[in-house]
Amino acid sequence: MTKCDRCKVREAIVFQHHTGLRLCKECFMDDLRQRVLQQVRKYRMILPGDRVLVGVSGGKDSYVLLKILSEIHDSSKIIGVMIEEGIRGYNRSEVFNYMKRICNALNIDCILTSIKEELGYSVDDFMELQLKKFGRIEISACTYCGIARRRILNIYARRYGADKVATGHNLDDEVQTYIINILRGDIMRLLQLHPLSNVHSKLLVKRIKPLRAVYEYETAFAAYLDNFRFQESECPYIVQRPTLRARLREVLNELERVKPGTQLRFLQEIDMLLEPFVETQNRNNLTLPLCTRCGEPTAPGRKLCKFCELIDTVIGMTNIEA
Ligand SMILES: [Zn+2]
Ligand SMILES: [Zn+2]
DSSP: OBBBBTTSSBBEEEEEETTTEEEEEHHHHHHHHHHHHHHHHHTOOSSOOEEEEEESSSSHHHOOOOOHHHHHHGGGGGGEEEEEEOOOOOOOHHHHHHHHHHHHHHEEEEEEEHHHHHOOOOOOHHHHHHHHHHHHHOOOHHHHHHHHHHHHHHHHHHTOOSSEEEEOOHHHHHHHHHHHHHHTHHHHHHHOOOOOOOOSTTOOOOOOOOTTTTTTHHHHHHHHHTTTOOOOOOOOOOOOSHHHHHHHHHHHHHHHHHSTTHHHHHHHHHHHHHHHHHHHHHHHHHOOBBBBTTOBBOOOTOOOOOHHHHHHHHHHHHHHHH
């Protein structure tokens, strides 16, 4: 048996690539918690007394997020929200019941809602309308689903008086998104990704990603060590054609194999590099305009928000004004 490199007592069960350490379960979990705490404190993500709304997808990341948050913050101030997408062949009720039991065990309140209930059109509705109008898929289900979930989390955060919206994005996700925004030259989004960026509307609740310095393989392993039940069914809309994100993931994993710790160092460097620009932008006190149809905030210079625009595209003005 190999002893844990940290406590030198218990049996090592995980090899942490970026530190080169072999750790036992307790020391590994403690390391993840410390890395989350370091991010939370450094960027003042959660202040004492903050009410935190957590987007719960039912995957390993949301499980690890709920667990660590319950260890570092008052559970009575945490609310989980699960959003049913409305996709045939992608039955979520079993997963949601399972997550509800996990929340109960952690003393976290948990709410279930659906895209249809909140916004009128499920993911399937959106795709069917689109097929009817264009005869083919112009906008991916993931685009609609992502925008809809984000909207709903923000609406619930306001409704429940939450100070922050937490999501389970991990280090791999965050590095991919940073690089995608760099490749697109989207400076506004790039700065918005930084944990110190302000929201630019009273109607938006600040989003935080406490797991942003934790590798995806680490959240997967932490969930596995806790006997977390991984969801078996896969969303039928998952596209086969490799997206930019999927390709980046491959390249980054390869770099990580050659030079462990690459993504963690990249995150630390780019966070530091962007910080002065984020602070300048925060001082500008930009206020986003409101969508003329639904009243939610939208990007500067736009009349409609992204959500209304999507619905408009598949329905057309005539039907929606009727
Ligand atoms: Zn140990
Ligand atoms: Zn709108």
